[in-house]
Amino acid sequence: MKPPLALLAELTHRCPLRCPYCSNPVELTRASAELTTEEWARVFDEAAAIGCLQVHLSGGEPTARRDIVEITAAAHSAGLYTNLITAGVLLDAPLLARLKAAGLDHVQLSVQDAEPAGAERIGGMKGAHARKEAAARVVVEAGLPLTLNAVVHRQNLHNLPLLIETALAWGAARLEVAHVQYYGWALINRDALLPTRGQLDEATRVVVAAREAHRGRLVIDYVVPDYHAARPKACMGGWGNAFLAVSPAGRVLPCHAAESISGMVFPNVRDTSLRAAWEESEAFNRFRGTDWMPEPCRGCERAERDWGGCRCQAFALTGDAAATDPACALSPHHALLAAALAEAGTAGFRYREFG
């Protein structure tokens, strides 16, 4: 069994934004159940000890935690490369200076659209876009590397050229063009968010041209979305293969969305070590490797390249987490994706909220 490379630390589910595709579970964890500073420090030490090299400090909005500086310092002193994944609306110059002094290595800043009106409608927070621009300036002026993360979908893909301009204007060295993944909140809002084939083809054309035009200045990461794909993505690089997440309440997950699979029991850092969770827990071993695979994954030459795709998506669409991801054209459920695309096209969506 290989050791994990990276830890996603979901410090909180609290967030000033209400994006309708939020990757947090539909059942959000309240502040009172969150791990303490000391518990996170122990998680970071254990993660480094089992081989993790990077930690992604995420949420919710990680800076909604009053101890975010102490948490960052603990991750840094554990020897982890620290990445803050933030919406930026709470990130001012004094806080960034304290984070940098604590050892922060990199900031990933989300944007919901290239224009304030669209961005604030999608994110559900007035004034957010200007605050993000100010946060980007603070990061760049502090000399920290900045990645802009643009989550794209039916309602903002027409602005992709402007999003690329935004990344350049705000001083990002890297842009992630991240298509929405459809489970949890995004699945509830799928009809409003799924892009058309025409939108996708145009987006791919724009990215290819921009990569060439801005070579050496802006790196653009881009993955074709599952609903228009013929083969699934290697979700998380394989279940329990390279990556682990810890939820705000301490549950250790093979993927941040894994709690969307009902009936699974995940280990908790309050009861067990990270090493035991990674190596011995039933949850991590359930879909590890290839032995669990059904047809058509079993024996497929791509089994160890795409690992059968995404377990959460398989569960969301077929009710069986052990099924081949329907994103694969060989899946007996592949037609579900075309059917969803045919139904998509509504404008309204439901914001994320605490239940």
Next chain:
Amino acid sequence: MTPRFAPGVRLHHDQARARWIVMAPERMFVPDETALEVLRLVDGARDVDAIVDALAAKFDAPRDIIATDVRAMLDDLVARGALAG
């Protein structure tokens, strides 16, 4: 050209796997032995010629062959955002 590591990028010894990696924002690269020799000479002070000189001396190899390889490698690492030229 005087290559230097881009902000947030550095060589890091991966103890769990007994290897060197290029640590970068949300990514990491595993350099092969040749790339590692080049990256160890990237300090923001040596220009490409100085890096080629150092490698030619160390490996007692023809300078023009090394220069071609080093330039191609550095160009690739700049395009991937690991180095700034």
